[in-house]
Amino acid sequence: MFTRRVRFSVTCNAFCNGEIRLKMKKIDIHCHVLPKLDDGSASLQESIRMLKLAYRQGIQAVVATPHDSHQFRQEDPEKIRNLCRRLETRARAEVNPDFRVYPGEEIFYSQETLEKLKRNQLLTIGESRYILIEFMPNVPYSLLYRAVRELTEEQYRPILAHMERYGVLREKGRVEELIKAGAYMQMNYRRIGGRWYDETVRWCRKMLKNQKVHFLATDMHNTKSRRPQTQEAEAWMEKHLERTYIEEIAWKNQEKILRDAQPDAEMDILHN
Numbered sequence: 683m684f685t686r687r688v689r690f691s692v693t694c695n696a697f698c699n700g701e702i703r704l705k706m707k708k709i710d711i712h713c714h715v716l717p718k719l720d721d722g723s724a725s726l727q728e729s730i731r732m733l734k735l736a737y738r739q740g741i742q743a744v745v746a747t748p749h750d751s752h753q754f755r756q757e758d759p760e761k762i763r764n765l766c767r768r769l770e771t772r773a774r775a776e777v778n779p780d781f782r783v784y785p786g787e788e789i790f791y792s793q794e795t796l797e798k799l800k801r802n803q804l805l806t807i808g809e810s811r812y813i814l815i816e817f818m819p820n821v822p823y824s825l826l827y828r829a830v831r832e833l834t835e836e837q838y839r840p841i842l843a844h845m846e847r848y849g850v851l852r853e854k855g856r857v858e859e860l861i862k863a864g865a866y867m868q869m870n871y872r873r874i875g876g877r878w879y880d881e882t883v884r885w886c887r888k889m890l891k892n893q894k895v896h897f898l899a900t901d902m903h904n905t906k907s908r909r910p911q912t913q914e915a916e917a918w919m920e921k922h923l924e925r926t927y928i929e930e931i932a933w934k935n936q937e938k939i940l941r942d943a944q945p946d947a948e949m950d951i952l953h954n
């Protein structure tokens with residue numbers, strides 16, 4: 683278990699660390715920065731380049747979430763923890779002395795997920811009770827709902843990765859129903875900053891205005907096609923959302939998760 687106390691510096695909107703101008707503070711709980719584990723970073727050098735890009739956008743800590751799926755099986759949680767420690771050491775030397783890298787996984791839900799969690803064969807987010815889960819984009823709603831119930835009944839707190847990807851959630855009332863069942867919603871920054879006429883962008887913005895999102899994340903995979911992209915989203919949010927809500931979904935809720943792993947934690951994220 684990670685027992686180090688979580689410490690983050692205050693939001694930095696001024697010129698910090700030489701010429702780097704940080705944007706709003708962020709903690710990224712969904713990214714593929716560990717080298718050679720999945721379709722994310724291809725090398726430690728690329729991982730550092732990804733973290734440098736992320737840091738320039740205000741990201742001060744990440745939870746590395748390699749895919750655990752049919753295509754990319756993560757057999758050894760300790761290997762992920764070790765890679766996180768290694769990457770964090772490099773990031774502290776080359777990105778920022780306070781940069782943090784926590785272990786996690788993006789778990790493709792299956793009938794075996796719960797058992798594997800109980801056997802500690804899968805990693806939660808930063809060793810907390812929160813888990814990042816994904817499904818096929820065309821998942822039936824009944825399966826989504828059943829999975830959330832199954833996991834919450836065992837005291838896990840499922841966070842639905844990139845909620846914008848699931849067609850069944852576009853139907854009125856379903857996001858609310860899943861939240862009521864105990865799910866948390868994660869949205870990718872990239873989908874918020876797209877063109878206004880894009881149906882998904884519009885849906886994402888509506889969800890944000892209705893405060894149905896608990897976490898924003900980059901889901902970055904590399905430094906090119908799937909690099910961290912938060913600026914456009916941030917510009918839109920600053921115009922249309924309350925500052926307190928933006929802070930909650932950009933870093934405050936994420937901090938609560940990471941505190942959840944602490945023995946003295948009493949921090950629960952409030953459901954909307």
Ligand SMILES: [Fe+2]
Nearest residue numbers: 712713788901
């Ligand atoms: Fe992902």
